[in-house]
Amino acid sequence: MKFFIDTANPGEIRKAYEMGVIDGVTTNPTLISKENRDFDSLIKDICGIIRNLPISLEVIGLKSEEMIREARTLSKIGDNVVVKIPMTSEGLKAVHVLIPEGIKTNTTLVFSATQALLAAKAGSTYISPFIGRLDDISQAGMELVEQIVTIFNNYDFKSEVIVASIRHPIHVLEAALIGADVATIPYKVIEQLTKHPLTDIGIERFLEDWKKVPKK
Ligand code: G3P
Numbered sequence: 001m002k003f004f005i006d007t008a009n010p011g012e013i014r015k016a017y018e019m020g021v022i023d024g025v026t027t028n029p030t031l032i033s034k035e036n037r038d039f040d041s042l043i044k045d046i047c048g049i050i051r052n053l054p055i056s057l058e059v060i061g062l063k064s065e066e067m068i069r070e071a072r073t074l075s076k077i078g079d080n081v082v083v084k085i086p087m088t089s090e091g092l093k094a095v096h097v098l099i100p101e102g103i104k105t106n107t108t109l110v111f112s113a114t115q116a117l118l119a120a121k122a123g124s125t126y127i128s129p130f131i132g133r134l135d136d137i138s139q140a141g142m143e144l145v146e147q148i149v150t151i152f153n154n155y156d157f158k159s160e161v162i163v164a165s166i167r168h169p170i171h172v173l174e175a176a177l178i179g180a181d182v183a184t185i186p187y188k189v190i191e192q193l194t195k196h197p198l199t200d201i202g203i204e205r206f207l208e209d210w211k212k213v214p215k216k
Contacts, residue, residue, distance in 0.1 A: 001176045004054075004162065004184035008032045010045045012187035017049055019190075024054040026128075026164065026184040028084065028108070047078055056106045056126070058084035059094075067094035075103045082125060084108045087115045092122045099123040106162065113147035120157040126182070132165035141165070142174045149178050169193050 002023035005016045008031040016022045025046060035042055046055060057077075059070040071083040071094065082104040085091040095105045099122075106126040107119035111134060119127045129148060131141025148161055160181035166172060169192050175183045185193075 001180060002160075002182040003190070004056075004182055005190065006031070006164065006166070006184040006186050008035050008042060008046065009187070010042070010049060013046055014049050016187060016190050019194075021190065022050070022053065023182070024056075024082075024184075025050055026056040026084070026106070026162070028058050029060065043077060047080070050080075052078075052080050054080050054082050054104070056082045056084045056108075058108065059086075062086075062088070062090060064090040064093035064097070067091065068097050071098050071103055071105075072101075082106045084128075085124070087111075087119060092118060095119065095122040095124045099125070107159075108164070110148075111144070113144060113151060116144075116148040116159075116161075117151055120152060120159040124159050126160045126162050128162040128164040128184070130165035131163060131171060132167040134165075135167070142171070142178070145175060145180055146178050149180060 003021050004024040004026050005013055005022050006026050007013060008027040013025055032039065057074050059067045061067045061070055067085055074083050075081050084106045085094050087107050087110045091107060095107060098105055104125040106128055107124040108128045110116050110127055110129045116127050116129060129144050131145060134141035134144060145163055162182040162184050163175040163180045164184050166183055166185050166189055169189060172183050172185060172193060
């Protein structure tokens with residue numbers, strides 16, 4: 001399973017990249033706004049860290065013509081740019097135009113398996129079900145991922161499933177068990193994944209015992 005980091009913070013991206021566990025970056029307008037910086041210089045900084053790894057950048061327009069125009073501009077930033085398009089009928093029209101132009105898309109804000117099926121039929125490169133937001137309203141987000149992965153396997157759709165809106169390590173574990181292609185994970189959760197109390201206790205004990213070893 002690929003790990004993308006779900007943030008626009010260059011410091012977090014650098015730390016995760018240096019751990020060697022990152023295969024790409026996803027952003028959205030909320031994450032970009034948190035950085036409180038000029039968009040162009042922020043993206044330049046991020047691309048300087050991740051080099052050719054894919055980075056998802058989202059369009060703001062709601063009409064397909066606006067999405068297509070924004071996507072063409074964003075794609076000029078680099079070959080690694082993936083354009084995030086909201087899951088609407090206008091978004092599907094945009095995907096249908098952009099994919100033949102060689103522009104990669106990430107259909108976002110997917111909350112049902114039939115939305116995912118439509119986005120796959122339109123040819124979207126990636127499809128992002130938002131599982132945490134479903135959990136928030138008492139719907140089992142991971143069941144949606146199971147359905148989408150089953151449907152895509154049934155018909156050999158090429159779109160990759162990005163499990164998005166991840167909130168904790170169990171989401172990552174379940175996504176991997178289901179066989180999702182990608183999990184896009186906030187930095188805090190990547191850090192949580194590194195931790196186990198027995199690892200900390202083990203290190204402490206080894207260091208204490210090492211002190212007892214006679215040294216010249
Ligand atoms: O990748 C989608 C993600 O950024 C949304 O996460 O926590 O706002 O639901 P969240």
